[in-house]
Amino acid sequence: MTDAQNPMPGTPLTGAGTLASLTTLGVGGPAARIVEAATEAEIIDAVRSADDAGEPLLIIGGGSNLVVGDDGFPGTVLRIASSGYKVNSEDTCGGVSLVVQAGQNWDRLVEATVLHAWSGLEALSGIPGSTGATPVQNVGAYGSDVSQTIALIRVWDRQKRAVKTFTNSELKFSYRNSVLKESTVEGSPRYVVLTVEFQLALGRMSAPVRYAELARTLGVDVGQRAYANDVRRTVLALRGSKGMVLDPQDRDTFSTGSFFTNPIVPAAVAGTLPEDAPRFPSGVEGTVKLSAAWLIDRAGFAKGFGLDAGSVSGGRAALSTKHTLAITNRGAASAEDVLAVARAVRDGVQEKFGIRLEAEPVLIGCSL
Known part of the structure; x- marks a missing residue:
């Protein structure tokens, strides 16, 4: 369907480097070791290797929610570079079940859902970072957050050294929080996200617009729907006006x-x-x-x-x-x-x- 469904195979890349280049803020000192993993197996292998060696572990996706100190990080930095998504099921009654790799660029995923008339993520357009990071902090904007559409996630449990599945209710979502964030210590998570499954409605209309500024700009009342394309376009414009859409020239x-x-x-x-x-x-x-x-x-x-x-x-x-x-x-x-x-x-x-x-x-x- 799209190139996102057929990600290029990857091999972990190791070496030392500065973390400033891996974050949207552009600050951060050196890392002892940086590993890039492009598949689920590579992610698990990299985590297990760091844990077996007793090394501190920092997980980075898009690096959009990190402030790294000037002294850097004294252990392994794992950059999640897996990408792609697949449709598990799609029908008029249940909508579409979409399974997304943790390293998938978030905004490209949102764009794809709008183009395919899968409704529910459009108000989250323009947010930088990776899909796997979104459930950790229950990412949200303009009256919407991912807890409204996430069905379940698969993670690597570093304590039990096994793959585990969390349902939406088990994630204990709240404002910018989840059980994933609660179990993370100094950037080192117990649970490393592998895939995120979203349950989205079918149709070109958006989810109900819940944010007054967005509704006003769209010309609808709060609680009404609009075309998802229009919601995405409007959100990108609003975020851009606030400097919240990445632009190397700004x-x-x-x-x-x-x-x-x-x-x-x-x-x-x-x-x-x-x-x-x-x-x-x-x-x-x-x-x-x-x-x-x-x-x-x-x-x-x-x-x-x-x-x-x-x-x-x-x-x-x-x-x-x-x-x-x-x-x-x-x-x-x-x-x-x-x-x-x-x-x-x-x-x-x-x-x-x-x-x-x-x-x-x-x-x-x-x-x-």
């Missing part, structure tokens, strides 16, 4: 995307904020989800904070000039430059509102 896109999660706080805490502070349902009784971007802006951190050469990062790292949630590498930033901006923003928001922001990317060999 330094605003050299980031991890949103650096901070939207905080979930007790309703009483949310009640102390100004009336115009955005508030969203959190899914947990007695709590409210707030907008991290609003808090950052109202705490006095405008777009481009940090660009001044006299700033905390010497102008090498800064908030995006398009969106206050992204911390960007302006061309010569170190991990410490990025973290200096993050600390200034986090501390400023806490001082202003008493709310502590938490980092969304995984921090390897560094901390806030």
